[in-house]
Amino acid sequence: MRKLCRCGHRMSLGFRLVIYKNGIQVDRVPIMECDDCERYEVLSAVKSDLLDLLFQLEEQGETGLILFPEVNELADVLYGLFTDPMLEADLNEAMLVTSCEERINLLLDLYGCAQKSNDKNWMNEITVRLATLSNFVSKRQFSGAK
Numbered sequence: 001m002r003k004l005c006r007c008g009h010r011m012s013l014g015f016r017l018v019i020y021k022n023g024i025q026v027d028r029v030p031i032m033e034c035d036d037c038e039r040y041e042v043l044s045a046v047k048s049d050l051l052d053l054l055f056q057l058e059e060q061g062e063t064g065l066i067l068f069p070e071v072n073e074l075a076d077v078l079y080g081l082f083t084d085p086m087l088e089a090d091l092n093e094a095m096l097v098t099s100c101e102e103r104i105n106l107l108l109d110l111y112g113c114a115q116k117s118n119d120k121n122w123m124n125e126i127t128v129r130l131a132t133l134s135n136f137v138s139k140r141q142f143s144g145a146k
């Protein structure tokens, strides 16, 4: 997960509490933060999902704390990797893509179960979770996984 800050220093992956208007708080949002100047930005791969979520919460008049990995599959995979004590190397994008592919396979198995039991709600829920991941993975494949 490499990216350079405007100041020229390296940015690294972290997670942060984002406080939005009307008391909406979303915790464990993946961000890239500068090692030097304290600038940070929401990870571009989840940015539009986060904005959608904030908009939705505002519409529903929701307040309080949401854990982003609980509502976003990509953030969940990322957070799992980030907090994995067995992880020895620096987290990189290729590892993330591999983990996403594993999660996709798992979800496809689950989808099969949901289909067998003809559970439409469950199937829809899995479809949403799959979409976030396959979006991310297919974009990476086109751009040649940097």
Ligand SMILES: [Zn+2]
Pocket (backbone or CB within 6 Å): 005, 006, 007, 008, 009, 034, 035, 036, 037, 038, 039
């Ligand atoms: Zn900087």
